[in-house]
Structures are given as structure tokens and as C-alpha cells.
Amino acid sequence: VMASMAHLQKEKLRLQEELLGLQEKLTAQENNELSLSFQLQGQVETLKAKLLEQAQEISRLRSELGGTDVEKHRDLLAAENERLRQEMKACEGELRELQRQQQAPCRDCPHLQENAGLQQQLSQLQREAEETRAKLVELDLEVQQKTNRLAEVELRLKDSLAERAEEEERLSRRLRDSQETIASLKSQPQQIKYIIKTVEVESAKAKQALCETQSRNQYLQEQVGMQKQVLKEMEQQLQSSQKTEAQLRAQIMMYEAELERAHGQMLEEMQAMEEEKNHAIEEAFSRAQVEMKAVHENLAGVRTNLLTLQPALRTLTHDYNSLKRQVRDFPLLLQETLRSARAEISQAIEEVHSTNRELLRKYRRELQLRKKCHNELVRLKGNIRVFGRVRPITKEDGEGPEAANAVTFDADDDAVLHLLHKGKQVSFELDKVFPPQASQEEVFQEVQALVTSCIDGYNVCIFAYGQTGAGKTYTMEGTAANPGINQRALQLLFSEVRSKAADWDYAITVSAAEIYNEALRDLLGKEPQEKLEIKLCPDGSGQLYVPGLTEFRVQSVEDINKVFEFGHVKRVTECTNLNEHSSRSHALLIVTVRGLDRSTGLRTTGKLNLVDLAGSERVGRSGAEGSRLREAQHINKSLSALGDVIYALRSRQGHVPFRNSKLTYLLQDSLSGDSKTLMMVQVSPAEKNTSETLCSLKFAERVRSVELGPVSRKAELGSWSSQEHLEGDSPGSAAPPGRGHASLSPGQLSSRSASIRRKLQTSG
Ligand code: ADP
Ligand code: MG
16 A cells, blocks of 8 residues: 555656646747747848838939939030030131131231241141040940930930920020120120130130040949949849848748747647646546545555554564574574484484394294294194085086085085085084185185195195085086186196296196006006006105106196196097096096205105095995996095095004005105195085985095094094995984094084184184
8 A cells, every 4th residue: 555655646746747847848839939929020120121221222222323313414415515516616617717817917927926836726726626526426426325225214304304405495595695605706806816815725624624524424424334233233133122022021921820820739739738737637636536545445454454463463573583593593403403313314224224133033933933833733733624615506416306405504604514414404514615606716726825835845635525426527627618726736836936937947747647446547658558556666765656657747738738638538538438437536637846946956846646536426235236346346445545544644643554545555655744635525515415415524524523632533543444434324323433522512523623724724
């Protein structure tokens, strides 16, 4: 607001200055005009005076010229000349007469000499007179010319004509008088001498007069010429003067008109300026008033604001001062802080460093501890896990009550499964149960830890157990679109091996074998019918090997597919009914992973045995005969042997009956020691399969329950027999030997196994 007020004041001053300047301009213009008019008036005045002067000069010249007087004078002279001429003529005549008279009477007269002298003088005079006459003639001519030339002047000199006439008359009178005088002289001849003398005197006088007259005449003529010239010049001058005067008059008129116009214009301009000035002043005044009003209002607002702002200003000033102080102190503070921060940071880094070292040390110790714990856990739990997988109801199950679903699951516990068998619900607890909707991928997720441990040098066995049609082959091999554990395991091995390729060299080989009727056959060999033997390694390491078993080195999924194709084709050509055959034999895929740590030279060998077992269904003793019975006995024997071996292993018995079957013998080194085993028990959910499902689940539970303490283990010892397995406990019979651990209530059992499962899961 203050600034706007100052601005307005400045504007006002500027306007006033402008006004003053305009007024000054106006007065200057007025003065100018006045002086101009004065000047012009002076000019007019001088011009008028000049005009007057010239008029006077003209009149003076006119009077000076006196044309009439000169002419009069000239005429007078001419008349006198004429008269004198006549007088002279008369005198000559008289003289001649007198001479004649004197020659006779007075020859010897004393006056004779005088007379002669006089005569000489006379003749001289006569000569002179002659000359004068000639001269006079000339003069006459001249005069005539002049007279002619002055004819115009004569016109102007009409007024003097009358006077001239009078003069002529007077002259004629004088002439008459002179003639009378001459006549009287003639009458007095005695006075000749005197007269002669007089004549002489007079003639001298006349001569002088003539001379004078002539010179006068000449002078006058010159003057006349001069005057004429002057007159002419004067006339010209007059003309030019008149012209100039006219011009000047026109100019004056023009000037006056211009003056008038300028004056009018000036007046108009002045008026316009005055109006403009008034208008500007009014406008400025009104604007200034409005602005002033606004400014006043603003000022009032600002004043009130100022009043409210003052305390704020005070606090701000205070704050500002304190901030200034802080800013002044800031660099020092900053330096100080930076120094301390740096020290702290370096200390922290040091601490972190040492902590890191400590952590690393602890981590290593923990790792060792964990491994020890894991080993301990494995030792405690055994490294056998039992999973259950329920396949979905299929078209093959048919329709009606037979195809009804008899298996249900626990929503809260994925390890529990309930089977409705003959109106009674029996519950089973395994390490994990896969419901029908579980995908191959989900199943493999639970298996892959086992598979990778094979790279670290562990031996692994994965068995698919169950009645024919329960989904064993589906789980192990799967379909082309949805592969099973076999292919996924090999894929995983490839990717793991690739990720470790920086430090390790790995070689993966694959063998495929079949055990049918206790005979081992190579599925990839040239002679598939040849029965292979299992032998002890001659190096004394206690390891077993199968001489002649074909091993294929595989590096990619394509290689495996080729191998599988090969094996499959072999099996198809060998067997008339593959489905039948396959359900009666155990199919093994043996993957061997051999590793070499390039930096340490350490060698590891891990074996992954993927076994699709023969169908576990019981064959009725009555209905089976011949080869069918033999097959059934072999299958029963081998499955029982497997159960025995697993039991013996998990109950940590000194003797493990590996040799009781080809299967367990072959897998001896993959089942003993710190090897890992997974039993995937496949069941059908269909109502018609409930007895077999029950048997399979009982087998599974028995395998799991082996993990109990040594006393219990011993107590369970009698529960395994091939006969038992083959014939099983018929539904509705007395409690199965597997439940021999009757000392434990089902609840106790359930909670214990659940806790163990949790531990297993957390240990990975
Ligand atoms: P097994 O090998 O035990 O005799 P199969 O694997 O041949 O049994 O399975 C029998 C039928 O059931 C096959 O047609 C198979 O595709 C199907 N089947 C088994 N398990 C599943 C499952 N989890 N999901 C879908 N179909 C299954
Ligand atoms: Mg099968």
C-alpha cells in the first residue's frame, strides 16, 4: 500500500510538471506570435515608409527633372540664337557698306591703319562667325534631333507651352526692339566707328555668350540625357518597386492570412489543450480519488493486519535471531556431529564386522549342529517316510454304490484319512496324505528334497505301493502331458547339477530293470531275457553291483525320454499283456549321480531308486493256480521282505533280512545306512476297493509305526510275516498284529506321530 501511495504521489508530481511545461510552452508560443506580429507590423511600416519615400522621390525627381523649364530655356536659347543670327547678318551687311564708304574718302586718313587692322579683325571675326555658323548649323541639327526626341516630353510640357508662347512673344518684342535699335543704328552712320566697336565689343560678348551658351547647352543636354537615364532608371526602379510593393502586399496579405490562421489554430489548440488538460486533471483526480480510497481502505486493512502481525513479527524476529545463532553455530556443530558420526559409523562398522565374524562362526557351528541334529533326528525317526495318495474315482470304477467314494479327509490335518469300510469309519495317520485333487506337481514338491539329497551323495528309494489300478504308475511315470516323479526328479537333478557346475563335475547315468518272479532283467540291455545276478564288489567295500546292467549317461530331458521310450518298447515286445505283466512285476529306474569337486578332488556317489512295485492285491488261494499262483507267491514274498527290511531298519535291529528277496537285496545299499526311503501308498477311494484300501493303509501304518521306541519295536517284532502280508487280516477279524502296540491308545499314538511329523517337516 505504501508503495502504491508513493507511486501515486510520483504520478501526481509528474502530471504537475507536465502541466507547467505545457503552460510554459503556451506562453512561449504567445510571445513568439506577438513578436512575429510586431515584426510584421514593423515590416509593413517600413514598407509603407519606403513607398512614401519613393513616391516623394518620384515627385521630387519629377519636379527636379523640370522638363518644362529646360525646354523653356532651350526654346529661349534657340530664339535668342535666331535673333542673334539675324542681328549678325544685319551687322555684316552694315559693315560691308561701311567699308565701301571708308576706302574712298579717307585714303590717307590717320584711321586708315586702324581701319586696316579692324578689317583684318573683321575678316577674322567673319571667319570665326563662319565657323560659328557651321557650328551653329550643327548645333541646330542637334537641337532639332533633340527637339524631336523631346517631342514626348513636349507633350507632357503642354502646360509650359503657354508660357513659352508668352516668352516668344516677349522675345519677338525684344527682337522688334532690337530691329528698331538696328534700324536706328542704320540711320546713324557717323557712329559707325562706335558701332563697329560696339559690334566688335558685342561680337566678343556674343562670342563669349555663344560659348557660354554652347557649353551651357551641352551641359544641359548632358544633364537632360543624364536625367533621362535617371528617369528611366527611376521608372524602372519605380516599376520594380511597384512590383515589389505588390509582391510585398500579397506577401503581407498572405502573412496576415497565415497569421490569422495560425492564431485561430493556436487558439483552437490552446482550447483543445486546455480541455485536454482539464480532462486529464479531472481524470487523474477521479482516479487518484478512487485509488486513494482503495489505498485508504487497504491501509486500514493493513493497519489492522499490522496490529495483529506485530506479535507474530516479534516472535519471528526472535525465532530468526535464534536461527541465525544456530546457523552461525551450525558448521561447528556439523563438523562436530560429522566427526562423532564418523567415529560412530566406523565403530559401528567395526562392531558389525566383528558381529559378522561372530555370526559367521556361530552360523558354521549352528550348521554343524543342525547337521548333527538332523542326523540324530534321522537316527531317531528312521529315514523312512510314508505318504498316502488317493486317486480320483474313474470311469473304470463303474457306477452305482460300488463306485461310491469311501475315503474322506480331515480338514485340519493333512496326514489323516478316514475310510468307511462296511459301515465303520477307520482312521489312519500317515506322514502326509494326498487327496484325489492333488496334482503331480504338488506330490513332487514333497519329494524333491529327497531327490536333491541324492546329489549330496545320499542313496534314495521311492516306492509306489498299492493294489493294481490304485495309481502307482501314474504317480511314478505319469502321462506325457503330466509327467510323474521319475521325469520330474531327473529334470530337477539336471537343473541342480547345472547350478553347481562352477565347482562340481557331475555324471548322471540311468539304468532300468524289472524283477519278475524273483528274476532281475535289464530293460535297457541287448538281451532282456537274460537274468542278471547281484554280486558283491570284489574290492571288499561290501558294495553290491549287477554285472551286465546297462547304464546310460543322460544329460538332458530328451535323453531320458529316449531311454524311457527304449525301455518301454522292449517291455512291450517282450510281453503279450503289458498291463497284466507290469502289475505282476517291480519296475525299477536307477539313477546314479557321480560328482567330483574340482577344488578338493572329493568324489560323491548318490543313487536314486524309483520303484513301481507290483500290485499288492491279495490273490485268492483257491482261485489261483500254476503260474498265477507262483507270481502271487513271488510278489507276496518280495513285498513282505520289503516290509521286513524296512521294519528291521527302523527298529534298528542288528540283522536286516535284505537277502530275503531280489528287490531288497538289490536295494540293500540304498536302504541301509543314512539312506532315505519314501513309501508312497496308493489307494483307490471306490467302495468296491475298500478291503484292499484297508490292507494297503494298514501296511502303511505298520511301516510308520516301526519308528516307536525299542521296547515297542520289540513288541512289534512278530507282526511281520510274509503270510501275514499275503493273507492279511480279513475284514472284521481280530485286531491286526500291526496294532500290537496295544499299550498305546490311538490318541497317544496319533499325537506322538503328529509331533514327529512336525519335526520332520520343520527339519526339511
Ligand atoms: P497302477 O499302476 O497302480 O496299476 P495306474 O497308475 O495304471 O495304476 O492307474 C490306473 C488308472 O487310474 C489310470 O488310468 C490312471 O490314469 C488313473 N489314475 C491313477 N491315479 C490318478 C490320479 N491321481 N489322477 C488321475 N488319474 C489317476
Ligand atoms: Mg502300474
